[in-house]
Amino acid sequence: MQIHRPVFDALIGERKEGSVQVDWTPREALPAQVDEEIDFDGDGQTDFRIVLDTQTLAATLTPYAPPVMGLESVNRVDEKLVVRVQIRNLKGVQQ
């Protein structure tokens, strides 16, 4: 599993809202259901839990931390299963 950096990129400063991407790879080796607790900001606290059916791509997101807004998308991309989660930017808000 790979957790990408949260993306709040703006032309100047950062946006109020953005997303974080989590990949599971290789897709073929995944179990029928993935159930994972994610700490995307690396503070030692679980931010959300995702339960994902790897065949149908049906997913359920349970937010644990205030920045987590909801599920943005689930996709099969090459050898990966890619989940994007909408998040709020709680620091450095300029827009």
Added chain:
Amino acid sequence: MLCLPMLLLSAMMLLGGQGGTGDPLQLLAGGVTWAAMNAVFFLMLLTGKTNRYRSVLFIAVAVGFVITFITNLLETRGSMILTEANTIAGETPFCHLVIPMIIIPAAITRTIIFPGSLLTGFANIASMVVLWLGFSLALGRGWCSWGCFYGGLDEGFSRVAKRPLIKRIDRKWIYLPFAVLLVVVLTSALALSPTYCEWLCPFKAVTEFAEITSFTAVVQTIIFVALFLGTVIVLPILTKRRVQCGLFCPFGAMQSLINKLNIFEVRIDTQKCVECERCVKACPTFSLDEGSLDSGKPLLTCTKCGQCVDVCPKQAISYHIKGTPLGVRLNAARLLFLYPAFLLMVAMTPIKCRSTARCSMR
């Protein structure tokens, strides 16, 4: 003899990368394209007519591009629809129309705001930007009549009717592409996403478009199709002009602005000109008016297609190299322009992209 450099250079460009594939059909297609293109170049030099032959090839390249592009998409993806997965995977082919929108974000955030591949695969960002830089320096807005693989579509439709049904178009409209350019550059920088591609590109109708999964996507698709029908088909037929290129395209507007950097231009010899205005009526991109005949220069939107050069009964219009005396060595100036211009057309010929696309889009 004058065709020899083009024979060799075009052979390198069309056949060079395919010799190793061992696919006889690819070689045959490349060979036929090479022969046809060089026959056209030979006719250009032999007859002294530029636009008559350029136009045929330009339209053929555009039609060939659309057919090849759609065929590739159907073969590799199964449809023309660009899914979110394709976007995440960076599988969107990059086209030159995006370039005005990526410059400011690239300079400020060091991010290319396009979901394509930077270095690898079909129509990657780096190769298109390098092509654009090189040929823009050489040709300026000549890109729009020699290299743009979309321009041939509205040029083709502009040749359908014998006479224009709409003859007078307010000159103010020629500023619309500059307004579109300003809007898409600013909105793309603010949104960090290419807004022209998302909302305004008429050519989405014949290339690829976003998967229709929301009301927004429905509206976008309606806009793409309406703009394609309006600016690429209907208005070019009614006006006999390249309406999309002359009155809408923001990339063309940018090329007009950077046109000053290159050495080639079209000039009118005011001593020879009898002001018959055939050139004004014939110019496909609204780049000549009565003022041009007085000043001896077309407007900055001139795409150097050569139509005015061909139709002038007094040979008063010619290709010219900036800084050289007007009216001397006309053939040399034309030839020096034709080499890079024709090479650009060869570079944009779709026959090459078929093999690379097949490899990269799977």
